Amino acid sequence: MVGIIVFYFILFIISALQLRKEYNLDQYEPYEEVAQSSFTRPVSILVPAYNEEAGIVPSVRSLLSINYPEYEVIVINDGSKDNTLKEMIANFEMVKVEKAIRKQVSSNEIVQVYQSPIYENLYVIDKLNGGKADALNAGINVAQYPYFCSLDGDSIIERDAFAKVMKPIIDSKEDIVAVGGSVRIANGCTIERGEVMKVELSKSPLVIMQVIEYFRAFLMGRIGLSRHNLLLIISGAFGVFHRESVIKVNGYRTNTVGEDMDLVVRLHKLIKEEKSGKRIVYVPDPVCWTEAPESSKILRRQRSRWHRGLFESLWHNRKMLFNPKYGLVGMISMPYFFIVEFLGPVIELIGYIIMILSPFVGGIYTSFALLLFMLAIIYGSLLSMSAVLLEEWSLRRYPKVIDLVRLYVYSLSEAFWFRPLTVFWRVEGIIQLIKGNNSWGEMSRKGVSK
Numbered sequence: 001m002v003g004i005i006v007f008y009f010i011l012f013i014i015s016a017l018q019l020r021k022e023y024n025l026d027q028y029e030p031y032e033e034v035a036q037s038s039f040t041r042p043v044s045i046l047v048p049a050y051n052e053e054a055g056i057v058p059s060v061r062s063l064l065s066i067n068y069p070e071y072e073v074i075v076i077n078d079g080s081k082d083n084t085l086k087e088m089i090a091n092f093e094m095v096k097v098e099k100a101i102r103k104q105v106s107s108n109e110i111v112q113v114y115q116s117p118i119y120e121n122l123y124v125i126d127k128l129n130g131g132k133a134d135a136l137n138a139g140i141n142v143a144q145y146p147y148f149c150s151l152d153g154d155s156i157i158e159r160d161a162f163a164k165v166m167k168p169i170i171d172s173k174e175d176i177v178a179v180g181g182s183v184r185i186a187n188g189c190t191i192e193r194g195e196v197m198k199v200e201l202s203k204s205p206l207v208i209m210q211v212i213e214y215f216r217a218f219l220m221g222r223i224g225l226s227r228h229n230l231l232l233i234i235s236g237a238f239g240v241f242h243r244e245s246v247i248k249v250n251g252y253r254t255n256t257v258g259e260d261m262d263l264v265v266r267l268h269k270l271i272k273e274e275k276s277g278k279r280i281v282y283v284p285d286p287v288c289w290t291e292a293p294e295s296s297k298i299l300r301r302q303r304s305r306w307h308r309g310l311f312e313s314l315w316h317n318r319k320m321l322f323n324p325k326y327g328l329v330g331m332i333s334m335p336y337f338f339i340v341e342f343l344g345p346v347i348e349l350i351g352y353i354i355m356i357l358s359p360f361v362g363g364i365y366t367s368f369a370l371l372l373f374m375l376a377i378i379y380g381s382l383l384s385m386s387a388v389l390l391e392e393w394s395l396r397r398y399p400k401v402i403d404l405v406r407l408y409v410y411s412l413s414e415a416f417w418f419r420p421l422t423v424f425w426r427v428e429g430i431i432q433l434i435k436g437n438n439s440w441g442e443m444s445r446k447g448v449s450k
Contacts, residue, residue: 001372004344011225049078051081052154063157072122074124075122077124077125094116095114097114099113156290158196179240183238188201206418212410258308308432317334322334345430
């Protein structure tokens, strides 16, 4: 417990200093100049879509209105069983086209490529179902630009997001092979024609707790790890990658449910083995809005799947664990994700069981047990409240004071109900691993647009 508290405290300090440096208490950045600069690099935006008819059209509309000089949008219909393809064809007047495809990474068969005569930079790939990773590989084969961005089918991108996320690549003279941007939860927000018009907090307690989790993961964890090139996760909802580097590591791995983390780990491995000195970074400002699960049933599937994906990424790349050849990634990041993130839920669950059984079997040191219990609650609450504070201090996405108050109040309750739930679900993911369950699980969406 002491080790984890110290580690997160250090991450918080690094994140706070980095945010202060980047924002300098104001958020002025010459992003208009970046968007109009001759040094900007064109980007292929890949949107894998499986049964996304509820949100695919507003998502694509938001992408077509971004403030960036040269890009293409490639929607990959991964054998959807709903009307995803029909919605795209009807709304954007898509027509069949012949397009040369270089198969540089493995993917399932592409049935047809469509292009919109209204928006000539908009394409739809219709392919046989193979999963998200396979769909992204198909998109990489069709993409024509040196960088590509992977986006979820229900994502809503802010207009300046690409200018912001590409700025580190331009500033570093392409020494950066991957950039992750912030992901925010759109539930409760007002969205019209693919643009977030009004930011509000959802009424659902489950969604509010996920908002706090996202703050903690993105504003504390990822900023702190990125500062020293230790970042192992770029969210599949919003990340930009150097296409040639991804092709070198054979694209996305299709036999894992954690394809986003697995790709980043393999890119770190490539960087260390080539001794290129290239970096993988996280930028807190670019914002992508996505729909979070509102039911415990869907959230449970998501968290179990995430935990299975975490283990698969670590297992496939176990050669890097505690290996000094891979620098701080092998000696700090990989051990942290294995010991704290993967094994942590098992230790917590054992703690809950001991806490429940101890009064009945005797041998409990009540005063010390209460002290540890209070320390765990205070530590967890302070961590969550600190993440909310960083959000308010830097990005200030929630304009209503009542929303911030609700976030603070809910952050105090996390240790009593939400944390134990996620612990059980993550342990369930480990049990599924032992049983050999590799299913993705149905992720139904309501759609967040109006």
